[in-house]
Amino acid sequence: MKVAGGAMIDRMRSSTDRRDQRVRVGAVSYLNSKPLIEGLAESVPEARLTLDFPSRLADGLARGTLDVALVPSIEALTDPDYEIISDACVAACGPVLSVKLYFRKAPGDVKSLALDEGSRTSAALARVMLAERFGVEPRIEKFTLESRIEDTSADAVLMIGDRAMLPPEIPFVEEWDLGEEWLRWTGLPFVFALWVGRQGSDLGKVDMALAAARDLGVASIPRIAERESALMGLPLAVVDTYLRRHLHFTMGSAERQGLKLYHSLASKLGLAPANRTVRFCERSVERRASRRPATVNA
Numbered sequence: 001m002k003v004a005g006g007a008m009i010d011r012m013r014s015s016t017d018r019r020d021q022r023v024r025v026g027a028v029s030y031l032n033s034k035p036l037i038e039g040l041a042e043s044v045p046e047a048r049l050t051l052d053f054p055s056r057l058a059d060g061l062a063r064g065t066l067d068v069a070l071v072p073s074i075e076a077l078t079d080p081d082y083e084i085i086s087d088a089c090v091a092a093c094g095p096v097l098s099v100k101l102y103f104r105k106a107p108g109d110v111k112s113l114a115l116d117e118g119s120r121t122s123a124a125l126a127r128v129m130l131a132e133r134f135g136v137e138p139r140i141e142k143f144t145l146e147s148r149i150e151d152t153s154a155d156a157v158l159m160i161g162d163r164a165m166l167p168p169e170i171p172f173v174e175e176w177d178l179g180e181e182w183l184r185w186t187g188l189p190f191v192f193a194l195w196v197g198r199q200g201s202d203l204g205k206v207d208m209a210l211a212a213a214r215d216l217g218v219a220s221i222p223r224i225a226e227r228e229s230a231l232m233g234l235p236l237a238v239v240d241t242y243l244r245r246h247l248h249f250t251m252g253s254a255e256r257q258g259l260k261l262y263h264s265l266a267s268k269l270g271l272a273p274a275n276r277t278v279r280f281c282e283r284s285v286e287r288r289a290s291r292r293p294a295t296v297n298a
């Protein structure tokens with residue numbers, strides 16, 4: 001008999017204690033995920049939607065307190081039972097605007113790196129780029145969700161999500177947009193987050209609903225941008241351009257290629273399990289051509 005570890009025990013407990021039988025869906029609370037969850041709560045009443053930071057969603061899925069989550073793309077490799085259940089994703093082909101690495105020293109001289117606590121994928125991507133391109137493997141520090149960039153003295157600081165969309169008030173010697181750097185380096189789009197569930201779990205119609213919510217969300221970007229810019233206090237043009245031009249929300253073959261390359265580079269550095277490939281649930285493989293906006297790289 002296999003002895004259950006902490007995460008497995010949590011998972012067993014959470015599945016036996018449950019009175020609420022609704023499918024527990026976790027989505028990222030950042031602006032970038034709004035087009036993926038448009039109308040989702042209403043369209044699948046048999047699901048319960050919660051919003052949180054990406055790293056916390058990954059922990060919830062691992063512990064079994066979530067059945068499906070929009071997790072950092074590196075997390076798809078962490079459990080052999082995981083599968084990607086939708087072609088809906090958060091991706092960029094060029095500058096992403098909300099994943100920034102700020103340098104106090106030239107990249108080749110970085111000895112300490114503060115990583116946004118909300119991130120897993122960009123955190124590993126920053127380390128991959130520094131190792132592969134500059135041969136540096138800095139000491140890692142945590143950049144907490146409450147911290148301001150002035151609070152850390154690390155040589156480089158990674159910030160993601162809504163707070164990364166505002167320019168820092170202190171000067172840095174160099175700044176990378178990781179979507180832009182990845183495209184320049186590999187010629188491929190980058191997938192930041194994707195919908196993952198456990199193979200064999202009964203998700204009802206949730207996987208279909210995720211694609212439908214994305215289609216509705218993408219068609220509703222002008223309305224979402226108006227609503228969110230007012231809530232966030234950001235200019236409408238910035239929010240609209242971010243959602244319409246910088247991000248895209250469908251995983252096609254180029255995105256899967258980018259994901260595969262990223263996973264192999266992360267594994268090589270010991271940041272993801274080696275010799276594991278992600279499993280795509282049949283319905284998650286997009287049959288249409290990739291719909292990246294042509295203007296992004298122009």
Ligand SMILES: C=C(O[C@@H]1C=C(C(=O)O)C=C[C@H]1O)C(=O)O
Pocket residue numbers: 028030032033054055071072073090096098099118119120121122123160161162164192193
């Ligand atoms: C584009 C972004 O993608 C996010 C980046 C993630 C990560 O680095 O782990 C996870 C989820 C995405 O929502 C962003 O947060 O700005």
